[in-house]
Amino acid sequence: MYLTDLKYIFISGMVLAYKLVSDFISATFNQGRFMQVHTEQLNTGSEPLTALLEKIADHKGCGTSSEGGKSSCGSSGGPADMAPEVWEKVKNHPCYSEEAHHHYARMHVAVAPACNIQCNYCNRKYDCANESRPGVVSEKLTPEQAAKKVLAVASAIPQMTVLGIAGPGDPLANPAKTFKTFELIAKTAPDIKLCLSTNGLSLPEHVETIKAFNVDHVTITINMVDPEVGQHIYPWIFWKNKRVTGIEAARILSEQQLLGLEMLTAAGVLAKINSVMIPGINDKHLVEVNKAVKSRGAFLHNIMPLISAPEHGTVFGLNGQRGPSAQELKALQDSCEGDMNMMRHCRQCRADAVGLLGEDRSAEFTTGKIDEMSEVVYDAATRKAYQELVEAERMEKVAAKEAAMAGMADADVSDIKILIAVATKGQGRVNEHFGHVSEFQIYEVGSAGSKFVGHRRVDLYCQGGFGEEETLPSVVRAINDCHAVFVAKIGGCPRDELKQAGIDPVDRFAHEFIEESAITYFKEYLEKVRSHEVDHVTRGDADIRQGAYVSAA
Amino acid sequence: MAYKIIASQCTGCSACEPECPNVAIREKNGVFIIDPKKCSECIGYFDDPQCVAVCPVDVTCVIDNAYPRYVATA
Ligand code: SF4
Numbered sequence: 157m158y159l160t161d162l163k164y165i166f167i168s169g170m171v172l173a174y175k176l177v178s179d180f181i182s183a184t185f186n187q188g189r190f191m192q193v194h195t196e197q198l199n200t201g202s203e204p205l206t207a208l209l210e211k212i213a214d215h216k217g218c219g220t221s222s223e224g225g226k227s228s229c230g231s232s233g234g235p236a237d238m239a240p241e242v243w244e245k246v247k248n249h250p251c252y253s254e255e256a257h258h259h260y261a262r263m264h265v266a267v268a269p270a271c272n273i274q275c276n277y278c279n280r281k282y283d284c285a286n287e288s289r290p291g292v293v294s295e296k297l298t299p300e301q302a303a304k305k306v307l308a309v310a311s312a313i314p315q316m317t318v319l320g321i322a323g324p325g326d327p328l329a330n331p332a333k334t335f336k337t338f339e340l341i342a343k344t345a346p347d348i349k350l351c352l353s354t355n356g357l358s359l360p361e362h363v364e365t366i367k368a369f370n371v372d373h374v375t376i377t378i379n380m381v382d383p384e385v386g387q388h389i390y391p392w393i394f395w396k397n398k399r400v401t402g403i404e405a406a407r408i409l410s411e412q413q414l415l416g417l418e419m420l421t422a423a424g425v426l427a428k429i430n431s432v433m434i435p436g437i438n439d440k441h442l443v444e445v446n447k448a449v450k451s452r453g454a455f456l457h458n459i460m461p462l463i464s465a466p467e468h469g470t471v472f473g474l475n476g477q478r479g480p481s482a483q484e485l486k487a488l489q490d491s492c493e494g495d496m497n498m499m500r501h502c503r504q505c506r507a508d509a510v511g512l513l514g515e516d517r518s519a520e521f522t523t524g525k526i527d528e529m530s531e532v533v534y535d536a537a538t539r540k541a542y543q544e545l546v547e548a549e550r551m552e553k554v555a556a557k558e559a560a561m562a563g564m565a566d567a568d569v570s571d572i573k574i575l576i577a578v579a580t581k582g583q584g585r586v587n588e589h590f591g592h593v594s595e596f597q598i599y600e601v602g603s604a605g606s607k608f609v610g611h612r613r614v615d616l617y618c619q620g621g622f623g624e625e626e627t628l629p630s631v632v633r634a635i636n637d638c639h640a641v642f643v644a645k646i647g648g649c650p651r652d653e654l655k656q657a658g659i660d661p662v663d664r665f666a667h668e669f670i671e672e673s674a675i676t677y678f679k680e681y682l683e684k685v686r687s688h689e690v691d692h693v694t695r696g697d698a699d700i701r702q703g704a705y706v707s708a709a
Numbered sequence: 710m711a712y713k714i715i716a717s718q719c720t721g722c723s724a725c726e727p728e729c730p731n732v733a734i735r736e737k738n739g740v741f742i743i744d745p746k747k748c749s750e751c752i753g754y755f756d757d758p759q760c761v762a763v764c765p766v767d768v769t770c771v772i773d774n775a776y777p778r779y780v781a782t783a
């Protein structure tokens with residue numbers, strides 16, 4: 157069984173009647189507190205909805221409270237330069253909004269197997285490496301099967317708000333299948349957002365259709381704006397009935413990508429740019445790419461690390477091209493951040509995965525089972541009810557963070573910044589057992605506030621209830637740049653080993669909001685540094701886990 | 710007079726199917742096959758055989774020696 161789109165989508169209730177939603181939420185989140193707090197939130201109603209939403213908007217982008225002008229990402233990089241209509245489009249998008257990725261999920265359907273270019277980090281036996289987890293193969297679906305699957309999943313899983321077509325090849329190299337799928341879904345479920353990802357080669361000719369289908373997010377993978385650089389990434393493209401190679405191929409591809417981006421901007425379709433950071437090939441050049449795409453209206457730029465291993469059978473994998481380290485990636489993202497919103501929470505299309513991590517429900521939605529379903533009734537009412545609850549929870553989270561920030565104003569401003577690794581299965585809370593984490597969320601905290609800076613994939617430490625000793629060092633390596641790790645629970649053994657490695661294991665924030673806790677922790681840390689109880693030491697670099705993430709369900 | 714697809718190499722990506730000017734390519738059991746009776750090696754349409762040019766796996770669409778080379782009819 158392949159790791160499909162649905163593997164991690166989190167929820168345990170099936171189709172629910174409207175009145176059952178509250179039971180369902182508390183049962184699912186296993187936290188009575190959620191409902192209780194939610195009710196309080198609504199009843200006290202101290203702030204009108206619009207004000208709260210503005211706060212969320214403020215908060216987005218740099219993840220720092222705007223209060224008192226303390227922003228860690230500079231005035232130009234924050235949501236200040238994001239137009240309200242853009243924010244409206246992205247706020248519930250699990251891929252683009254930091255706020256939303258804790259609560260909502262996207263799913264992919266694999267209807268587009270063909271591609272029209274070749275990338276050196278891609279092996280066409282697997283899904284498109286630009287948008288997918290490296291080394292994954294999706295089950296191919298016809299547009300009809302895909303539409304049915306989407307509706308069935310959306311009815312059972314109200315978090316599913318975005319449908320993406322991103323491969324296995326290039327969606328725009330398969331325009332008939334891609335647009336047929338969109339057409340079928342738009343008809344039955346107009347509330348589902350549609351997005352697609354492309355290498356950009358044939359984007360210009362499809363912008364009009366994309367606009368007509370009301371697709372509001374398009375991701376273009378742009379790894380270079382200079383053919384000299386591009387020739388080392390793209391061996392060939394299929395262009396006007398010919399295979400074009402070398403510099404010429406990169407030149408055409410780059411022209412088409414930038415033209416497509418300009419056309420999307422002109423048509424009012426949101427465009428996000430993905431770039432794969434390939435050390436020694438385009439790492440320095442990506443700063444230039446960042447400028448080029450920003451000036452053409454891209455609203456987000458996401459720099460992802462190259463994941464490359466010989467067993468992927470890619471050109472880069474076989475010739476030993478390495479991926480960047482965590483520090484290299486962060487340094488590049490930091491250097492681009494002043495220029496535009498950087499997307500740190502991208503997990504190379506694990507949007508459908510860890511953001512709403514939970515039990516594996518993919519087995520319920522295999523092609524066989526979908527084919528058996530006679531007709532899928534689209535449950536719009538439950539979806540709406542769920543989404544309203546989530547909105548309330550999100551506002552509460554922002555309020556909690558701001559309350560925690562309030563105390564910070566009195567403390568002396570300090571240059572100290574620390575990274576905290578968080579074990580979470582979603583909802584913006586510290587709610588995962590250390591041993592069950594397959595991916596940590598990393599937050600950076602300083603006196604200017606906290607912000608989400610990325611994900612760190614790790615091998616599961618605990619398998620079948622036993623903490624396996626061998627995997628702990630790899631966990632430590634993956635979060636070696638962090639000062640602390642927040643968990644809901646942790647065993648004695650890993651606790652000691654983490655301490656030995658200089659990472660503070662913290663379980664007292666179990667089930668609390670992440671950022672509120674991070675700020676509280678930081679304040680205490682600062683206090684200890686000041687009273688010389690601890691010495692602040694800068695931590696080392698960390699590994700980005702390489703290799704295919706294909707552990708079968 | 711034809712190209713063929715080496716089944717063990719084919720990823721089933723379908724990229725070749727819509728490119729063929731003679732509609733000679735179709736799917737069979739997850740991989741793609743060329744109907745040798747329809748394939749004209751793209752002669753008369755394109756300089757390069759399209760299936761070869763678009764296929765992501767080298768040496769997958771190859772000349773089938775079981776057939777004599779295609780000769781365009783005047
Ligand atoms: S665009 Fe995607 S599918 Fe096509 S070669 Fe590149 S990584 Fe592979």
Ligand code: SF4
Pocket residue numbers: 711712728729730731732733734743747748749750751758759760761
């Ligand atoms: S060589 Fe041309 S005509 Fe023959 S199968 Fe390939 S694309 Fe079709």
Ligand code: SF4
Pocket residue numbers: 714718719720721722723724725726740741760763764765766769770
């Ligand atoms: S393009 Fe190549 S790999 Fe793809 S279906 Fe055709 S023969 Fe198979």
